[in-house]
Amino acid sequence: MIELSNISKTYFSNNKGRGTNAVHALKNATLTVPKGTIHGVIGLSGAGKSTLIRCVNLLERPTSGSVTVDGQEMTQLSNAALNRARHRIGMIFQHFNLLTTRTVFDNVALPLELMGQKRHTVRDRVIPLLEMVGLADKANQYPAQLSGGQKQRVAIARALASKPQVLLCDEATSALDPQTTSSILELLRDINHQLGITILLITHEMEVVKSICHRVSLISDGELVEDAEVGDFFTAPRTQLGREFLNDFLQLTPPKELIERLLDASGENTHPVVRLTFSGDAVSTPLISRLARECGVDVSILQAKVESIQERTLGLMIAELLGSPTQTQQAMHYLESHQLQVEVLGHVQRND
Amino acid sequence: MSSAMIDLILQATLDTLYMVAVSGLISTLVGLPLGVMLYVTRPRQILAKPVLNQVLSIITNVGRSIPFIILMVSIIPFTRMLVGTSIGINAASVPLTIAAIPFVARLVEAALNEISPGLIEAAQAMGATPWQIIRKVLIPEARGGIMTGLTITVVTLISYSAMAGAVGGGGLGDLGIRYGYNRFNPTIMLITVVILVIMVQGFQSLGDYLVRKSDRK
Numbered sequence: 006m007i008e009l010s011n012i013s014k015t016y017f018s019n020n021k022g023r024g025t026n027a028v029h030a031l032k033n034a035t036l037t038v039p040k041g042t043i044h045g046v047i048g049l050s051g052a053g054k055s056t057l058i059r060c061v062n063l064l065e066r067p068t069s070g071s072v073t074v075d076g077q078e079m080t081q082l083s084n085a086a087l088n089r090a091r092h093r094i095g096m097i098f099q100h101f102n103l104l105t106t107r108t109v110f111d112n113v114a115l116p117l118e119l120m121g122q123k124r125h126t127v128r129d130r131v132i133p134l135l136e137m138v139g140l141a142d143k144a145n146q147y148p149a150q151l152s153g154g155q156k157q158r159v160a161i162a163r164a165l166a167s168k169p170q171v172l173l174c175d176e177a178t179s180a181l182d183p184q185t186t187s188s189i190l191e192l193l194r195d196i197n198h199q200l201g202i203t204i205l206l207i208t209h210e211m212e213v214v215k216s217i218c219h220r221v222s223l224i225s226d227g228e229l230v231e232d233a234e235v236g237d238f239f240t241a242p243r244t245q246l247g248r249e250f251l252n253d254f255l256q257l258t259p260p261k262e263l264i265e266r267l268l269d270a271s272g273e274n275t276h277p278v279v280r281l282t283f284s285g286d287a288v289s290t291p292l293i294s295r296l297a298r299e300c301g302v303d304v305s306i307l308q309a310k311v312e313s314i315q316e317r318t319l320g321l322m323i324a325e326l327l328g329s330p331t332q333t334q335q336a337m338h339y340l341e342s343h344q345l346q347v348e349v350l351g352h353v354q355r356n357d
Numbered sequence: 358m359s360s361a362m363i364d365l366i367l368q369a370t371l372d373t374l375y376m377v378a379v380s381g382l383i384s385t386l387v388g389l390p391l392g393v394m395l396y397v398t399r400p401r402q403i404l405a406k407p408v409l410n411q412v413l414s415i416i417t418n419v420g421r422s423i424p425f426i427i428l429m430v431s432i433i434p435f436t437r438m439l440v441g442t443s444i445g446i447n448a449a450s451v452p453l454t455i456a457a458i459p460f461v462a463r464l465v466e467a468a469l470n471e472i473s474p475g476l477i478e479a480a481q482a483m484g485a486t487p488w489q490i491i492r493k494v495l496i497p498e499a500r501g502g503i504m505t506g507l508t509i510t511v512v513t514l515i516s517y518s519a520m521a522g523a524v525g526g527g528g529l530g531d532l533g534i535r536y537g538y539n540r541f542n543p544t545i546m547l548i549t550v551v552i553l554v555i556m557v558q559g560f561q562s563l564g565d566y567l568v569r570k571s572d573r574k
Contacts, residue, residue, distance in 0.1 A: 062482055084486075091484035102479035106497045106571065115493065116483040167483070 006171060006203040007038040007061055012070030014056050014227075030056040031067065032227045038220075040170075043197050043204040045214040045235075047250065048224035054207040057224065058173050061205060062094045063087060075170055092120055095164030095202075099176035101156040103148040109135065109159050110144040116166045134162040138192065154185035161192060165200075172196070174206035178213060186210075190217050211254035215239065215314055223247050236317040240284035241346065257310055257321045259350060267351030275352035277333050278307070281322045282346040292343060302328035302336040325353065358544070365532065366545075370552055372446045373528040376518045379450040381511050384457035388510075389503070391417070391458065392465025393491060403477060403487040420459035425517050428452050429524055449526025453517055461510050468502025469495055501572040508564025512557050519553070529553055 014031040030053045038044040048054045059065035060072055063079050072079040077090055103112050113134055117127045135141045138158040148156055157177060164172060174193065178186040194217045197204050208214065214221045214235060221238050223231035223246060231244050242248050252258060259267070259278065268275060283292075293304050309322040326333040337347050395417065397403050398410040423431075429452040433443045436451040472495060480494045496503075519530020529549045537546025 064478060064481060088484035088486060091482060094482070096479070096482040098475060098479060100473070100475055102473070102475040104476060104494060104498060106500060115480075118493065119480075119483055119485050119489055163483075173482075 006040040006075055007036070007044075007205055008071075008073040009034055009036045009057075009060065010071050010073075011035055012057075012060055012067040012072060014053075014060065014065060015068045029227050031060070033070070034224075034227070034229050036222060036229060036232070038203055038205055040203055041197070041201045042219045043194070043206070043217050045218035045221045046205070046207045046224055046229075047209065047211065047214055047221060048207075049209060052224045053227040054209075054224055055175060056227075058175050058205060058207045061171070061173055062091055062096060092116070092167040093169050094171045094173060095167070095169035096173040096175065097157065097160045097164050097177045099179045101148070101153075101160045101180075103156055103159055103163075105148055108145050108147055109140060109151070112148065112159055113162045113166055116163060120167060130166060131162075134165055137165075138162045152185075153181050154189060157181065157185075157189050158192065161189075161196070165196065165202075170203060172202050172204045174204060174208075176208060177206065179208070179210070183212075186212070187216065193217055211250055215254070223250070236315050239312070239314040240282065240317065240319050255310055255312065255321055257308055257323060259307065259323050263307065263353070266353050268353070269351060271330065271352045272354075274355040276325050276327055276355060277337070277352055278323065278325050278350045279337065280348045280350055281320075281324060281340065282348075283320045283322075283344070284317060285344065290343065292340065292345070296336055296339065300328070300332055300336040300339055302326050302332050323350070362545070365536070366529075366548060366552070369527065369529045369532040369549070370556075372526075373515065373518050373530070373553075373556070376446050376450050376453055376521060376526065376528055377511060377514045379447075380453035380457055380514055380518075381507075383450075383454045384461050384510065384514075385507060387454075388458045388461025389465055391462035393469065393495065395462055395466045396469040396495070397487065397491065403481070403490055417459040417462055420455070421463065423456075425452070425456050426520055428456055429520065433524070444525035446521070446527050449518070449521035449524055449528070452524075453514055453521070456517060457510055457514055460513065461506065464506030464509060465499070465503055468499040468506055471502050472498045501568050504564060504568045504571060508561060508568070511560045511564070515553060515556055515560070 011033045012031055013029070013033055016028040016030060018026045018028065034057060036044075036046075046054055046057060056065055060067045061074065063072065067080065074090065074094060079087065079090060082090060104115065107115065110131055113131045114127045117130060132141065135144055138161055140155060140158055140162070143151065143155065148159065151159065177193075178189050181189060190213060193204060196202055197217075206213065206218070218235050221233060221235050222229050223244060225246050231238070231242065231247050233243070238247065239251060242251050257280070263278065267278060271277065296302050296304055305325040305327060307323045307325060310320070312319045312321075326336055328336065340347050391413065395410065395413055398406040398413070400407050400410070432452055432455065436448050437443045439451055440447045442448050476494055476498060477490060480490045485493065518526070518528050519533070521528055522531025522534050529552055533546050533549035536542050537549060
């Protein structure tokens, strides 16, 4: 439904006689979002997320590359054709962008007015939309009288008014509290489910990706560095940045006292401290006790967490392996052979 | 006070109102679109035309920098061409209008500046044409600010119209100078000032009321 191929966006800023400064906001980004799916793009601020999503409806025109939405090459369209194409692409924003001087009803009616629809057709479309987002009773209120979550619901109804096939969400939940965020995400999931609308969203929150996305791309410094099923991304991110996002999300970092004691190199009397990531069958296998029996290594668990991500279970653990260097080495091989990811964080001095 | 004097004051009040009304109306009709143009033709705006924007901006600045009293006498030939005479309230309305147009334009531009760029972006994402954005987003969203600007303009016009006497324009300021100052009649002076104060108060309150009504923030 959405296909970005090799799009780049470069901004030139004039540096008063000292030549031009080029900022590469996007570098050869390629992304395909199949019909009916929810695709997330996650990245830190300044990574190019906003530019990327704005290239889909050409709020930003890519410097090079092609943008295809529903089989239509967007960059070649005339102004009038582009406006018609935009009627098929809804968009919601971090700060809602509702017109303050229009009521809730009139805000939702705006895209239909722009398309030149008749008053009664507009009414027949707006009322069911407000019912769908649960705000039928607020039709005559002004945005200033609504909460953040309600404003985003109005914005969603407005984005859906022209019956788009694609919905672009630009940090749609970043200005909302956690409860409101999950109710908005639920609404987006319902919309995707019931109307079959393809959703492309950008976010910096793993929670958003985890709860509604089917696939996720990781953007860093204008480049799409990773593209994976959400389940795969959460169990085995392929890039360092992906792992950082995941660790941040799971809040699984070693305790501060431990970090201070960690040594980079192993010595005569040290134990390795490892981070274990396991998914799938490994979760239900009693690996820790087997480790003790088969390798003679004791495991001291420092931190552990089990998350379920879209019907997949993900376990994480930070543990100290107690045993002789050969034994612990053997233990790590044993774990790796059972589809666990083992990352050595460092070594601690033995206390005994 | 003689009834002739009262008639004179009444006439001068009506003259002032007439000059303010005519120049206020025409300068709004011209200044509003000019202000919108100044805004939408900026670089990176919906109808970006940097050169046109520069030209409009310079013209507007020139108009705003000429002292009113100089503007008034220097455009006398133009005034005569336009209304057939260089004295009287119609003649005085011409420089008042000319002076108020760039004033209105800049205030409208300032009001448009207050609109969040996100609203324009949202309208573009909906497939709105630049004209639709102006009509359905910019003007309605800036209505409160534009009302504030127009109120300031009317109040400024009331005070400028007092200088219209210099070209035989009539009105309260002229009356105050000729009868109050030149003929040593402090009562007349006081009365004209009081009427002007009441007029300004009235327009300011009306303006504030309209701003309150259009503000939904």
